[in-house]
Amino acid sequence: MKRILGFLIGLTIALLLTLFAGENPLNIFMILMKSAFGSMYDLGLTLSYTTPLIFCGLSVAIGFHAGLFNIGAEGQLTVAVLTAAAVGVLCPNIPFPLAPVVAFLAAILAGGLWGWIAGWLRAYRGSHEVIITIMLNFIAAGIASWFTLKIIPNPNSQNPETAMVSPNYMFKDYDLIARLFPDTPANASLGFAIVFAVLMWIFLWKTTWGFGLRAVGSNPEAAHRGGISEKKVQMLAMALAGALAGCVALSEVLGSAGQYRIGFSPDYGFIGIAVALLANNNPLGIIAAAFLMGALHKGASDLDLETTTITRDFSRIIQGLIILGVTAQGYWEWIKHKRRKD
Amino acid sequence: MDMMALIISLLLATLRLATPLVFASMGGFMSERSGVVNVALEGFMLTGAFAGAVVGHMFASAWLGWGAALIAGLVIGALYALFTIELKADQIVTGMAFNLLVMGLIPFLTKILYNSTGSTPALLAEDRFSFEPLVMAFVLVGALTYWLYKTRSGLWLLFAGEHPEALVASGVSVRKVRWAAVSVSGAFAAWGGASLSLFLASSYSPLMTGGRGFMALAALIFGKWKPLPALGACLLFAFADALQIRLQGIKVNDFEIPVQFIQILPYVVTIIALAGFIGKSRAPKALGR
DSSP states (O other): OHHHHHHHHHHHHHHHHGGGGTOOHHHHHHHHHHHHHSSHHHHHHHHHHHHHHHHHHHHHHHHHHTTOOOOOHHHHHHHHHHHHHHHHHHOTTSOTTHHHHHHHHHHHHHHHHHHHHHHHHHHHHOOOHHHHHHHHHHHHHHHHHHIIIIISBOTTOSSSBBOOOOGGGOOGGGOHHHHHSTTSSOOTHHHHHHHHHHHHHHHHHHSHHHHHHHHHHHOHHHHHHTTOOHHHHHHHHHHHHHHHHHTHHIIIIIIISSSOBTTOOSSHHHHHHHHHHHTTTOHHHHHHHHHHHHHHHHHHHTHHHHOSSOOTTHHHHHHHHHHHHHHOTHHHHHHHHHHHHO | OHHHHHHHHHHHHHHHHHHHHHHHHHHHHHHHHTTOOOOOHHHHHHHHHHHHHHHHHHHTOHHHHHHHHHHHHHHHHHHHHIIIIISOOOHHHHHHHHHHHHHHHHHHHHHHHHSSSSOOOOOOGGGSOSSHHHHHHHHHHHHHHHHHHHSHHHHHHHHHHHOHHHHHHTTOOHHHHHHHHHHHHHHHHHHHHHHIIIIISSSOOTTTTTTHHHHHHHHHHHTTTOHHHHHHHHHHHHHHHHHHHHHTTOEETTEEOOHHHHHTHHHHHHHHHHTTTTOOOOOOTTTTO
């Protein structure tokens, strides 16, 4: 409940800021709502933002459960989406049901490896995972840019993007969600995302591995005495986090775009942090939180068109303030404390 | 002779590129030594770079921009202190939220001020700094080293991060020490940003820090949370950066090394340094508590 209040406080302050730009906050709010849910087309776009946010939210959350802060979802998903595109472009002859499976496995393997590097460095070299994952984000972006522009560029376009994957890699023909929202990138990967969230809930609360992971996160010393290897758990958690972020390849390459486009992600990895926090790292809550943040993001993207003074960067302000509103729950006690003094 | 000129220009570039890192690293030093984790350095730097560029352009004076960065840095540092110390918010999460917030607020403000999507107008060459921030950065490191070990208030900072209970026992408020340290941390990091927009470049451009706030933090950790070794680490990272700029477009036996591989050099060096292949680093005992 307090989290929802924190969310509302953050959103309200963000909207009040628009007064400085000479806008009516209520009007801005209406634009956000209309742009996010106004039509089936708008809703389709909102859902197409929701899907990668569920994956990234799960990725950040699994790190949090193990006591690690994964800021590297952005790099992990970059590497994974690039890998899926590379497989689809370089091996065009694999037949349909097998092709997307191969590309997907390659993608989560690549994402998982990228996360594992940070986990290994954290476990065995004691390096701070926050800084390591941020550096890995920059490195992933550099490698992706080189691979896209030099190795498998799109010959038919001036845009910085890879060639299209072969059509047998995409599940377009069998995609019920895509049919429901024509002309939008919404696709069946939303269903996968929801299934993955449920699977993660089962993993965390119904399996021994999940218990070990949570034990390391909540009390490393007790976990150690209980015979759980902290180092192995940290590596496993970061590798899983990378693999989950890598699932974005499902929605981006196999579901909608069919290629890796430089800059396709509006910082999904970072918005994933807000999603995980808002949901208190509960995988099922992440579905709802991702939908909320997806709606805000879609809403903000129309501010460019609907107002003259506010740009789409406004969504960052909203996200930042929402994270602060949710994480700084100490203000409730602070207010109580002040009242008692008076 | 050519070799000599190349080495000298590389060294000069290293010193120039180290300036923002040194300021930010000293900002991180203040905060982390007082016991507050600071991953908001990136946001602090952007704040300083922006405030410096705006005021510097408005009055056509780098020094006034420098002053504006100081004030903006103190304000955002104090806000960070409010959240982490008083409201007891998770320090790493708050830090990242601050970074995100600043990255959103600056384009919001440039749109209002200049109707642009994130950059500020450029300062004339004669209004920019030519060398001053570089000297100030080195003076700051010397001053902090002396202050930390030779003065009473320097010891307060040490104890706030190592043994807060001892500080309480001697009648000094840990809270106040941390408030002051985190606010000053904002100011130093903001100067790091301002040395980008007023010294290395002539205006603010979107996300111009490019991860330097995190590198500065890595330098601090690599430098075992001590000013002089942190300075050394900053110089190492700056050297990687200078080398990166110089190496772009270089060929090895007719094979041109992709420019992207060269650009990621500073980040790779940071990871290798942080992986602790050169001795273990020990954090202040009360860091993050």
